[in-house]
Amino acid sequence: MAKKKSVRFDVGGVMLPQPFKIRRLGHFGLNVPDPAACLDFYCEGLGFRISDPLDIAEHHPKRDELRKLGDTHMYFLRHGTDHHSFVLCNGIIYNAAGRGGDTPPDVTVNQMTWQVSSLAEISRAIDWFNSKGVRISRAGRDMPGSNWHCYPYDPEGHRNEIYYGMEQIGWTGLSKPKAMHERGFRERPPLPQMPEYEEVKQSAAKGVDFNSGFRHPETMPAKYDVDGILLPRPFKIVRHGPIRLFCRDLKEMEDFYTGVMGFTRTEAIGWKGHRCAFLRCGTEHHSLALYPISLREKLGLSSHTTVMSFGVQVATYRQLRAAVDFLKGRGGKFVEIPSALTPGIDYSAYVLDPAGHAIQLYYYMEQIGWDGRPRLGRRRTPERVADWPKAVEPKSDTYTGEPYLGPWG
Numbered sequence: 001m002a003k004k005k006s007v008r009f010d011v012g013g014v015m016l017p018q019p020f021k022i023r024r025l026g027h028f029g030l031n032v033p034d035p036a037a038c039l040d041f042y043c044e045g046l047g048f049r050i051s052d053p054l055d056i057a058e059h060h061p062k063r064d065e066l067r068k069l070g071d072t073h074m075y076f077l078r079h080g081t082d083h084h085s086f087v088l089c090n091g092i093i094y095n096a097a098g099r100g101g102d103t104p105p106d107v108t109v110n111q112m113t114w115q116v117s118s119l120a121e122i123s124r125a126i127d128w129f130n131s132k133g134v135r136i137s138r139a140g141r142d143m144p145g146s147n148w149h150c151y152p153y154d155p156e157g158h159r160n161e162i163y164y165g166m167e168q169i170g171w172t173g174l175s176k177p178k179a180m181h182e183r184g185f186r187e188r189p190p191l192p193q194m195p196e197y198e199e200v201k202q203s204a205a206k207g208v209d210f211n212s213g214f215r216h217p218e219t220m221p222a223k224y225d226v227d228g229i230l231l232p233r234p235f236k237i238v239r240h241g242p243i244r245l246f247c248r249d250l251k252e253m254e255d256f257y258t259g260v261m262g263f264t265r266t267e268a269i270g271w272k273g274h275r276c277a278f279l280r281c282g283t284e285h286h287s288l289a290l291y292p293i294s295l296r297e298k299l300g301l302s303s304h305t306t307v308m309s310f311g312v313q314v315a316t317y318r319q320l321r322a323a324v325d326f327l328k329g330r331g332g333k334f335v336e337i338p339s340a341l342t343p344g345i346d347y348s349a350y351v352l353d354p355a356g357h358a359i360q361l362y363y364y365m366e367q368i369g370w371d372g373r374p375r376l377g378r379r380r381t382p383e384r385v386a387d388w389p390k391a392v393e394p395k396s397d398t399y400t401g402e403p404y405l406g407p408w409g
């Protein structure tokens with residue numbers, strides 16, 4: 001019998017099994033019950049900055065009802081020059097506004113957003129998801145952030161987003177003025193579109209005040225000497241991810257993320273009889289890790305969320321140790337997760353956000369090269385932070401991978 005020829009797609013002149021290629025995690029979003037407490041944790045504690053607050057009630061037909069339920073803002077946060085790398089949303093408002101749909105109650109992910117290389121890839125991805133029967137909640141171009149996108153859901157109700165063209169925040173720290181939000185799209189845009197340079201030129205001709213965007217109010221004094229720069233905390237987040245999810249049907253989720261989204265499986269491990277899978281989109285050991293949901297209770301993690309953890313990478317090993325001390329000093333609650341469950345990362349610690357999500361602090365991520373193979377013979381690291389050495393020996397890939405661009409503060 002003739003072997004069925006698999007369909008392939010021309011992505012920039014390279015034939016791929018999907019019509020797009022995810023390059024990296026762009027941003028991650030959580031629905032939380034108390035945005036004010038979470039803003040304190042993520043901004044004052046971890047150093048994210050607000051690039052834009054967005055009132056989701058403003059143009060909503062149930063505006064007055066929503067405002068009675070609490071803070072109706074979504075907060076777009078950033079750690080670098082991308083307009084947002086993290087999004088906080090009031091879960092009560094999100095559900096009341098009807099955006100939650102039939103999402104299971106323990107799905108607190110607002111979005112897991114992945115960068116592709118071009119607007120054409122987004123457009124073709126919409127056809128791809130439709131052909132696979134994947135639910136897409138919407139497509140177009142959202143403001144703030146200016147990114148062109150579509151939102152496909154995974155089989156267990158986590159909303160993914162793929163996007164092209166995130167707004168970049170420069171040295172002024174100002175986001176794009178609201179007057180420039182008119183180039184948003186609520187549907188798939190016809191191609192081609194004008195470049196951002198042209199949009200800016202047109203706004204300038206209309207007399208838009210380029211200094212009218214939002215600028216994060218930094219309130220903490222810059223009193224820590226962090227390798228030569230004074231910062232309000234003794235570390236700097238230089239990269240975000242990986243995302244770890246608990247899954248009800250691990251095989252189905254793994255098939256979706258590899259076969260439909262195009263992630264590569266780096267490895268799968270067995271831990272006390274549980275299969276756990278590690279998927280990547282770039283050279284990092286994993287950008288997304290999948291675990292069976294039966295592990296959630298065994299690890300003592302909150303039953304309110306399918307998020308096992310969200311990773312934030314700090315610049316150095318010294319900063320990792322300092323971050324743990326700093327967050328403990330602010331009353332941060334730490335939990336222990338066995339390091340065997342996170343191959344590719346050596347030293348890490350998990351602090352809970354006020355909503356109970358575990359945030360994984362780390363400094364090193366194993367890098368995967370051309371042969372796609374993970375490292376053999378890894379050494380175990382001490383589980384307890386108190387047992388960590390003051391300094392560590394380098395590995396072949398220490399301080400490699402995606403570098404941070406721009407100044408720390």
Ligand SMILES: [Fe+2]
Binds near residue numbers: 027111113161
């Ligand atoms: Fe997004």
